[in-house]
Amino acid sequence: MSHSAVESVQASLDVIGARNGELNAFLQVFEAEAAARARNVDAGETLPLAGMTVAIKDNICTRAGRTTCASRMLEHYESPFDATAVERLEAAGAVIVGKTNLDEFAMGSSCEHSAFGPTRNPWDASRVPGGSSGGSAAAVAAGMCDVALGSDTGGSVRQPAGLCGVVGVKPTYGRVSRFGLVAFASSLDQIGVFARSCADAARVLGVISGPDERDATSAQRDDTDFTGQLGRPPEGLTLGVPSFARDEAVSADTRDVFEATCEALRAAGVSLVDIELPHAAHGVAAYYIVAPAEASSNLARYDGVRYGRRAEGVGSLDELYTRSRSEGFGHEVQRRIMLGTHVLSSGYHDAYYVNALRVRRRIKQDYDAVFARGIDAVLTPTSPSPAFGIGEKLDDPMALYVEDLFTVGANLAGLPGVSVPAGFASVNGRELPVGAHLVGPAWGEAGLMGAAAVIERIRGATGRIATA
Amino acid sequence: MPDELSIEDVRKVAKLARLAVSDADAERYRAELAAVLGYVERLGEVDVAGVEPMAHVADSINVLRDDEPRIAYDPAVVEKLAPDAEGGFIRVPRVLGEGGGA
Helix, strand or coil: CCCCHHHHHHHHHHHHHHHHHHHCCEEEECHHHHHHHHHHHHHCCCCCCCCCEEEEECCECCCCCCCCCCCHHHCCCCCCCCCHHHHHHHHCCCEEEEEECCCHHHCCCCCCCCCCCCCCECCECCECCCCCCHHHHHHHHCCCCCEEEEEECCCCCHHHHHHHCCEEEECCCCCECCCCECCCCCCCCEEEEEECCHHHHHHHHHHHECCCCCCCCCCCCCCCCCCCCCCCCCCCCEEEEEHHHHCCCCCHHHHHHHHHHHHHHHHCCCEEEEECCCCHHHHHHHHHHHHHHHHHHHHHHCCCCCCCCCCCCCCCHHHHHHHHHHHHCCHHHHHHHHHHHHHHCCCCHHHHHHHHHHHHHHHHHHHHHHHHCCCCEEEEECCCCCCCECCCCCCCHHHHHHHHCCCHHHHHHCCCEEEEEEEEEEECCEEEEEEEEEECCCCCHHHHHHHHHHHHHHHCCCCCCCCC | CCCCCCHHHHHHHHHHCCCCCCHHHHHHHHHHHHHHHHHHHHHHHCCCCCCCCCCCCCCCCCCCCCCCCCCCCCHHHHHHHCCCEECCEECCCCCCCCCCCC
16 A cells, blocks of 8 residues: 555545535544554554555444444444454454445435435435445445445445446355344345455455354355456456346446447457346345345344333333334335235235245256356346436335346345446436446355456446546 | 235234334335235246245354353443343333233
8 A cells, every 4th residue: 555544544534524515425434533543554564454444334333433224223322342344354454434324224225215314426416326335335436435345135235336336246145244234134134345446345355254153154165365366358258148137127328338338348358148047037026025024023123122212101011112113213114124024924924925935046046057057247237227316216115126126136146246337327417327237156256356357447437536 | 916905904014013103104004015015926927836945045054153151241231232221120111910011
C-alpha cells in the first residue's frame, strides 16, 4: 500500500463526510476508533490488508457501535462479540470505518425497507442502490471506503453490486463463517465482499474464509487463496449462457450491455456455449418459500425478553411477545414471517415447503450437470434491469422479487457467484451500471474470480468512482 | 395447490407468529400474501417424482467439537442486553395464575 493507514482512513472519512448526507449509505461512522486503529496499523508489522478501509453491513456483529439490522427491533443493540469475518479483517490490518444500511433484516432488493430511510444510488440519487446490502454497495461505489462486507441470501451482495457498478462476490456455502451474521435464512445465508476490483475482492474474500468452530456449517477447507487465476488469459475459458439469460423480464438496456459483453468475450477468445438450466426459471418461486420459512423460524428469537425491543405496559407474556414483535418489525419483515409461518403450517407444509425443497434439488442438479460438462461458469446478467427509481416497486412485492431471477440459483444450490461491472446503460441522460453475473462450481472461487477478472479487463467498466 | 388465502388464514398465521395485525393491515397482508402464493404455484409444473427434498446443501453431518465447559460471556454482559433485568434475573410478566396468558 502506497498510503499510510492514517491517510487512507482520513481520505475515507472525508468522502463519507461529504457524501453520506445525500446517500445514507452509512448508519454509523466510527471516526475516532478508525483513526486510532489506523495509527496502530501504521506502527505495527506489515499485514496483508494494512490500512484497507472497510464498511460492514449492519446485520454483521461488531463490538464497536450498534448492530441494528436497520430495524426498530435492534435499534439500540450492542453486540458483545465481533463476527468471525470482522475479527479476521481486523487481524489482517483492515480498518472498519462504519456500519452500512440495508433492507431490514436483509429482506429486500432495494434498500428501501430500512427503518432508517433508504440508501440512494451514487450514480443517480433518485434511484435505489439495490439490496439488501445497498449501503455497502453504494459506499464502495462512491469511494467512501475500499471494500465492504455484505450478506447474500438470494442475491443481496451481487444484485446491489451490479446496480452500483462494483464487484460483488458470494462464496460457496460454508466458505465463510456465519458466526456473527444475524440469521435470515440459515441454509442460504453467506457473507460476501464488495470491492472496486476483482483483485481486491479476491484478496479480502481469502482473508475472511476458512473453518470456524463457532459455525458448524463452515467447511473444513483451507484452500483460501483466490488470487491465483486473476491474470489468466481469456483463451481456454468456457462460459455457459443459459437460455433464461434472455428471459423476457430482461430490459432492453440490460440486454444490449449483456450482448455486447458476450460479443467482446467471444472476440477475445472466450468460448461461449449455449446451455440449459431447465429449472432455473423456478428459482425465485422456490426461494420465496424456503427463505421465508427459515426466516419465520429464525426471527422467532425476537421475543422482547433477552434483547432487542420490548413493548411497554403489557399484562401477559403472550402480549409481551406479540406487541414487542409488532412494534419492532417493519411491514416487509412481518409479511415474510407470516408467509413463512403459513408455508410451514399444518396442512400446507408438504404442498409448499417440502415441494420447494424438491425443486431446490432439481436446480442444484441442473448446475451439477453443466459443470460436469466442463463449463467453467454460467454467465447471465446480474439482474433484469439497471437501478430503478426509489418508490417505483414498493407497492408490488412480486415486481421486486423477480430482481433475484439470476442470483437465487447460486444460494439454493450453495454455489459461488460474482457480479462484475460489464458496462453502462444510458437512461434519461444518466449512465447506470450493468453487471455480468457468473456462477461457478462449489469451492471454485479461484477459477470464478479468474473468469470475472477476464470480464473486468475486456469490458473496462470496473474501478470508476460514482460521482453523479 | 391450496385454495386462495382468506382473512381468517391471515389471522391464524399472525397469531402463530405472535404478530398483532389490525383489520386494515389484515386485508393488505392477505392481498400481498395471496400474490406471492399465486406466483409460487408454478412450482407445480416441475416434475419432482422421486426427487429427495434438499433442506441444506452441506453434506457434513454432526460436526462435533470437544465438550469442554467454558464461560461464553460474563453474566453481566448478558444482563445488560436484556431490556428489563435486575440482580442477575430477567423480568417477564407473570406466567402462571392470574394475569398469565401464555
